[in-house]
Amino acid sequence: MRVVLIAVLGALLAACAGTSGRQAPAAVEEARPGAAGTAAQGVGGQGVQGAALGAGALDPLKDPANILSKRSVYYAFDRYDITSEYRPIVEAHAKYLRAHPDTRVLVQGNTDERGSREYNVALGQRRAEGVKSMLVLLGAQEGQVEATSLGEEKPRDPAHTEAAWAQNRRSDILYPGEY
């Protein structure tokens, strides 16, 4: 089992290094969400005013100036590899989890609305597990992270456009109280 895990992680790292995680079928669009990373689900900007008074008082997970406030990894159609653009986000959360071993997170994988709902549940699961694997590889404990999937069922943007689909192909790293 461990050997398998290492092999998987090796493949993941290769993916992160810029090569594609697997051969994707035709019709692959670029995932370039317009507001990538800014729309962390369930994380409001309520704490923003406090930032000027002293960063020490601000929850780093909610401080918009902190990379930890970014929670989302975006994907191309039918893909699950974490591109270099999103790797620093996952690294930051891995570091945070390492420093907070009692904190648990839920990684929710999402897909766009195209194709089978059940296949999309599985694809979202694979995306979430990709994030989980990277978090664990970078030092988070296995038990700190649950990967699950919402498939295409909870789109952040319900429109039927390429831009909406790009927003919806996404994994979110969610802390307690955020889901």
Added chain:
Amino acid sequence: MSGPASPAGDARAGARLRYNRGSPTETRGAMHRLLARWRMLLVIAFAAVASLAAPQAAAQLSIEITGAGANRIPIAIVPFPGEGALPAPGITAIVRADLERSGLFRTIEVPPLNPPPTEASDVNYAEWRARLADALVLGSVAVRPDGRYEVRFRLFDVVRQVPLGGVAYTMSKDQTRATAHRISDYVYQQLTGVRGIFSTRIAYVVKRGARYELQIADEDGADEETALASFEPIISPAWSPDGKKLAYVSFETKKPVVYVHSLLDGKRHVVANFKGSNSAPAWSPDGKQLAVALSRDGGSQLYLINPDGTNVRRITHSNAIDTEPVFSPDGQWIYFTSDRGGSPQIYRMPAAGGDAQRITFQGSYNVSPRISPDGKSLAYITRTDAGQFRVALLDLSSGQMQILTDGDRDESPSFAPNGRMILYATVIDNRGVLSAVSVDGRVKYRLTAVGGDVREPAWGPFIQ
């Protein structure tokens, strides 16, 4: 596994469904044409009617027919004298709508006749032939001394000038639709040789705003009832082979969990709630186990599990996505979707476990396998070169594939239990609707809900 604990979250199970309402008692002339004479028909008392129906939802599905078969049987259905005493639209209007919807019949306008003929009348075949009818239904409705109703009908072959039998039903007023569907089933079977599906039911999900409702309705969309309402998604309803339960996936705990829901009493329990995702339930033909997709060991893999959540057994061991299992009608095979070859395709494997073989080769995205009731063909969703998702039908022996639909986002095909129609979800004008298409692609109709998106159809089994 959190076990079969009572479900949490904000989903609400509906009260009992109408299964307890009972069926009209019938005495049918199915024993060939010898039984066609009414004096041979017995009327048997029927079981007590339990009025345990859940409150009706405000809006029911409406039907629009958009395509019909090439050679439709012209049939005259004469209004039954006395049916005005029944709830609108009575009996014959429902029979007419059923037969028209099947795409195999064309109902003929019948002029007012005086005196109106009944099943007991002498039939002037030449007169009906002159009206271009190939078949004729005559009947009557009478109030019984106990306040219930007796509905009788006979079917005639006008071309061959022979009676094709009939049935007498004893029923209460609220069984009017059920009785009409029984008559439609009789006529359909006598004239096409195929069992009718007009008495079957369908399950589907309606999304109204933020609310998801798992609903059960008659096959024509009438008499819908809500089995489950939730503010989180519900997908993949699957009928147990006896039609008494639904398995489905609910996200009410913010992740996919498989439930089994008894339609008799509205009770439900968790079947699979492991870490990760629990999804894609499919019943074995004997109803004794479910195939599901679980990610508890990483990835999405196929497992068998008992309907009570015990005896979990993994049956696929791939590094790929394996999901959407479905049993062949003989229980020997499990068809499923896998991307083990680099793109999602349909495979099959022995139900007991073993090597998988690839079934679909044409196209780069083939998902959602469903096997026809006779086991001979495979319906699934294929993505066309232009990026549309459509219902395809593959003849498993010849390998011949035909695309049956013309939508952009068709999904979730479901065979009628007689194998003649496929119900599926599609999007029209940005609204989710259900459509049905015959396996030859000719007959088409559409079911829409007012103010809601309809999706995830599952056609229920024949009701015994």
